[in-house]
Amino acid sequence: MTDKKAKNLVSxxxxxxxxxxxxxxANGLRQLYxxxxxxxxxxxxxxxxxKLDSKT
Amino acid sequence: MPDPSSPNAASFKRExxxxxxxxxxxxxxxxxxxxxxxxxxxxxxxxxxxxQERFEPGTSMxxxxxxxxxxxxxxxxxxxxxxxxxxxxxxxRILTAPPGQEGPIHLSDMHRALLTLPAERxxxxxxxxxxxxxxxxxxxxxxxxxxxxKSRVGRARATLSGMIETxxxxxxxxxxxxxxxxxxxxxxxxxQG
Numbered sequence: 001m002t003d004k005k006a007k008n009l010v011s012x013x014x015x016x017x018x019x020x021x022x023x024x025x026a027n028g029l030r031q032l033y034x035x036x037x038x039x040x041x042x043x044x045x046x047x048x049x050x051k052l053d054s055k056t
Numbered sequence: 057m058p059d060p061s062s063p064n065a066a067s068f069k070r071e072x073x074x075x076x077x078x079x080x081x082x083x084x085x086x087x088x089x090x091x092x093x094x095x096x097x098x099x100x101x102x103x104x105x106x107x108q109e110r111f112e113p114g115t116s117m118x119x120x121x122x123x124x125x126x127x128x129x130x131x132x133x134x135x136x137x138x139x140x141x142x143x144x145x146x147x148x149r150i151l152t153a154p155p156g157q158e159g160p161i162h163l164s165d166m167h168r169a170l171l172t173l174p175a176e177r178x179x180x181x182x183x184x185x186x187x188x189x190x191x192x193x194x195x196x197x198x199x200x201x202x203x204x205x206k207s208r209v210g211r212a213r214a215t216l217s218g219m220i221e222t223x224x225x226x227x228x229x230x231x232x233x234x235x236x237x238x239x240x241x242x243x244x245x246x247x248q249g
Contacts, residue, residue: 025220026185026213028166033186035163036081045076048098052105053069 068108071117072101078118078187079125085182086129088171096132100125119189122197126179133175168226169219173212180208181216 079100083093103124104111111120170178176198183194184205191209195202219225 025166025216028163029170029181029185030188032085032163032167032170033081033182036084037077039077039080041076041080042094044094044098045101046073048101049069049073049105052102 064113065108067113068111072104072108072121075118075121076101079121082122082182082187083125083129085167085170085186086126086175086179088167096125096129099128099132103128116193118187119193119197122183122187123199126197130175165225166216169216172226173215177208177212177215180205181212184209185213 076097079097080093083096083100084090087093087096100121104121107124111117170181173181179198180194183189183197184191189197191202191205194209195205198205
């Protein structure tokens with residue numbers, strides 16, 4: 001269900017202005033997300049899943 | 057309860073573990089603060105675990121758990137559990153320094169700007185612009201039409217672009233209250249739609 005084309009089909013009138021500065025901050029948005037993904041995972045999460053797993 | 061030693065149960069746990077970093081990233085983008093975001097992820101994991109028999113193997117674990125996280129977030133927001141406080145310990149990385157601005161734009165400025173967006177536009181932009189979902193996938197996660205997602209993403213982008221162009225990005229320690237008010241104002245609309 002990937003539709004790469006759809007990403008370029010922003011028909012909204014305000015999207016035109018958005019496009020001009022997009023390189024600046026669109027990358028930042030992605031960075032915000034990727035930075036968190038790259039963080040080491042706190043132990044609390046593995047602990048929680050082990051606890052759930054042992055209960056089942 | 058499924059047999060934990062069955063291949064399905066084992067792969068469910070493995071896949072669920074694999075999407076935790078993504079759940080944390082989505083949650084952080086939605087609610088701003090790392091501690092609250094992680095609480096939200098824990099809540100999501102509990103709910104996902106309890107509902108694991110409804111997960112269809114072979115489908116996207118990330119999309120499935122994002123639906124759960126989003127619903128938990130909206131419920132918690134309605135109970136006013138979240139404030140749009142921004143965690144100042146987040147790395148102040150320089151994002152871009154447009155000419156004629158008072159200073160460089162940091163990732164945290166970006167995040168604060170994101171938090172001023174109405175919740176429904178913020179989540180749409182996070183899913184498509186940060187999480188890399190297609191419009192179709194984002195529409196499925198949010199339970200709305202593809203056109204609606206496109207429109208929300210377009211508006212969100214236009215708002216952020218406007219803030220950057222005019223230098224009106226909310227800066228450190230100035231806009232948390234503003235962001236919170238903006239979010240709360242839009243919340244009723246989200247909960248109705």
